[in-house]
Amino acid sequence: MRFSRAYIPTTKESPKDAQLPSHIYLSRAGFVAQVASGLYNFLPLGKRVLRKIENIINEEMAVCGALEVDLSFVTPAELWQESGRIEKFGKELLRFRDRKDNLFVLGPTHEEMMVSIVRNRVTSYKQLPLNVYQVKTKFRDEARPRFGLMRAREFVMKDGYSFHSSTEDLDREFDAMEAAYKRILERLGLEFRIVEADSGAIGGTGSKELMVLADSGEDTLAVCDTCEYGANVEAARRAPRTVIPEAPQADFARFKTPNIKSIEDLSNFFHVDPYYTLKAVVMRAVYTEGSEPVCFFIRGCDELQEVKARNSVGANDLVDISEAELMEIGLVPGFIGPLDQNKIRFVMDNDTRDATTMICGANEADYHFVGVDLNVMKDVVFADLVTVQAGDGCPHCGGKMEHTKGIEVGHIFKLGTVYSAPLKAEYLDENGRSQPFIMGTYGMGVSRLVAAVIEQHHDEKGCIWTHATAPYLVNVMVSNIKEETHMAYAEELYTTLQSRGIEVILDDRKERFGFKMSDAELIGFPFTVIVGKELENGLVQIMVRSSGEMITVDAANVLDKIEELRR
RNA sequence: CGGGGCGUAGCUCAGUCUGGUUAGAGUACUUGGUUUGGGACCAAGGGGCCGGAGGUUCGAGUCCUCUCGCCCCGACCA
Numbered sequence: 194m195r196f197s198r199a200y201i202p203t204t205k206e207s208p209k210d211a212q213l214p215s216h217i218y219l220s221r222a223g224f225v226a227q228v229a230s231g232l233y234n235f236l237p238l239g240k241r242v243l244r245k246i247e248n249i250i251n252e253e254m255a256v257c258g259a260l261e262v263d264l265s266f267v268t269p270a271e272l273w274q275e276s277g278r279i280e281k282f283g284k285e286l287l288r289f290r291d292r293k294d295n296l297f298v299l300g301p302t303h304e305e306m307m308v309s310i311v312r313n314r315v316t317s318y319k320q321l322p323l324n325v326y327q328v329k330t331k332f333r334d335e336a337r338p339r340f341g342l343m344r345a346r347e348f349v350m351k352d353g354y355s356f357h358s359s360t361e362d363l364d365r366e367f368d369a370m371e372a373a374y375k376r377i378l379e380r381l382g383l384e385f386r387i388v389e390a391d392s393g394a395i396g397g398t399g400s401k402e403l404m405v406l407a408d409s410g411e412d413t414l415a416v417c418d419t420c421e422y423g424a425n426v427e428a429a430r431r432a433p434r435t436v437i438p439e440a441p442q443a444d445f446a447r448f449k450t451p452n453i454k455s456i457e458d459l460s461n462f463f464h465v466d467p468y469y470t471l472k473a474v475v476m477r478a479v480y481t482e483g484s485e486p487v488c489f490f491i492r493g494c495d496e497l498q499e500v501k502a503r504n505s506v507g508a509n510d511l512v513d514i515s516e517a518e519l520m521e522i523g524l525v526p527g528f529i530g531p532l533d534q535n536k537i538r539f540v541m542d543n544d545t546r547d548a549t550t551m552i553c554g555a556n557e558a559d560y561h562f563v564g565v566d567l568n569v570m571k572d573v574v575f576a577d578l579v580t581v582q583a584g585d586g587c588p589h590c591g592g593k594m595e596h597t598k599g600i601e602v603g604h605i606f607k608l609g610t611v612y613s614a615p616l617k618a619e620y621l622d623e624n625g626r627s628q629p630f631i632m633g634t635y636g637m638g639v640s641r642l643v644a645a646v647i648e649q650h651h652d653e654k655g656c657i658w659t660h661a662t663a664p665y666l667v668n669v670m671v672s673n674i675k676e677e678t679h680m681a682y683a684e685e686l687y688t689t690l691q692s693r694g695i696e697v698i699l700d701d702r703k704e705r706f707g708f709k710m711s712d713a714e715l716i717g718f719p720f721t722v723i724v725g726k727e728l729e730n731g732l733v734q735i736m737v738r739s740s741g742e743m744i745t746v747d748a749a750n751v752l753d754k755i756e757e758l759r760r
Numbered sequence: 761c762g763g764g765g766c767g768u769a770g771c772u773c774a775g776u777c778u779g780g781u782u783a784g785a786g787u788a789c790u791u792g793g794u795u796u797g798g799g800a801c802c803a804a805g806g807g808g809c810c811g812g813a814g815g816u817u818c819g820a821g822u823c824c825u826c827u828c829g830c831c832c833c834g835a836c837c838a
Contacts, residue, residue, distance in 0.1 A: 206772045336836050673796050707798030
């Protein structure tokens, strides 16, 4: 491609709406342009990157024997009513009616459609397993789209679905998909972690997220500094404590603690490590029908993890509760404890099991109990409720956990029969009995990956594309196109590179050196060959975008050098 | 959906508080000239329903009401 004939509208200034590096540079460098909130046009460069990622996905899916399909973007609402997700998705499902007044939705994901193309067609265990996928536009009418391509309403996603006749076979496929996804991200040149995730309301037995590591990531991850273990902080586990603070000496007693409400005050008041205090967090648990206040007890040194807390009571949501509501129930904020009270449903964190010499609220203003042995309580519900913190022990290897930020670019799930059962997607097993498909689902955010590459690879000058994602690997830049020998050399190099199958753009624009260099850096081609005044000495330079290095090479050896650098 | 902010040239913004000829700058664009290794310089141009509707006023980019759009924080995000 000749730059003079390309459409690459770069700008010196960033759009005022852009905040994230990926949004700023992808806009400034002319890869994408915003249309409306959460809607983007992909310009020629952006489209090239998108297709490159798509191609790599297709290649790796082919290796796994997954079959590509293309399902209708507009889907009949009946399918969604059948699965019950039309209510669940709520306003995120964009609905509309056709001329005959039939209700349709724009597909936000395609479980229903995919099940519908398989059911009644795949009818025997002999036809299983089956793995079908598509790379397709999705639409979710997000309440608040943001961060450019990272959370757009319309986006491109690879969504795959596998169908099995046994959980063992699902496990095999799940592992194969995990390996394939890993290869895809490696080929894209991204630094990532595969982490355990919360399965959420959708259930299922296994769920892993693929996280591209970047400071701007929306998800917080707890990862081990030694082994491979990592998890979304919503689902992260930790090893039992090995370092236990010295226990306070106290017999059981009711102790006056005037206006001592916070864990910090309590810890200071008694000169006791917060480990030996009991923190009470009361929230209103909202269920499909009705709601109730629930109290979660955790050690004072820990933090409540809301997703875990929500799962522990099977609630759809947890919302804050006011002090007034607490008083109504008969609880005194700041002095809530688990002993001698049946005013509220409560759940205790696993780490409080068998806890002794604890300090907890006495359910009376200005009083706490000290020297509490929690074993005195009967029929207590325990669950994992706490947030894994930096420095906690890894549950697998004893390494230290640390926090990092990640961009979720993939999510793989063992669905089981969550969809196949209600949608009556069944096959006949060896015994001639009807069974629902055992399913897995594998998603990957293709347009989000475009942004993720830049979030992880940019500097103050612009984009730094990895070799596999670059719109063109090499930019041949002619410093001054009026120099005929320079142009002639560049033209020849351009042709040669093309014939070698290297994607190349020739910057033949009638612009000055500095202008073109800035563009090259902003757009982020991995290599820019600078054809300029050094050519008189038989030399050209190669600017390596990732390092900023300027390599002077013999004009006759550019090809070899490029081949060497790209490896 | 709650809270906050912003809509003026393709883009980034001034002007709005305190109403008053023909609405500005930078950049981008067109033409000519000079330049040519880090976003050049000179000159001449084109480009605006001041987001939209209604109102107040002799007069509205500016004040009032309504509305639409976009961004940020939060809620939300199978």
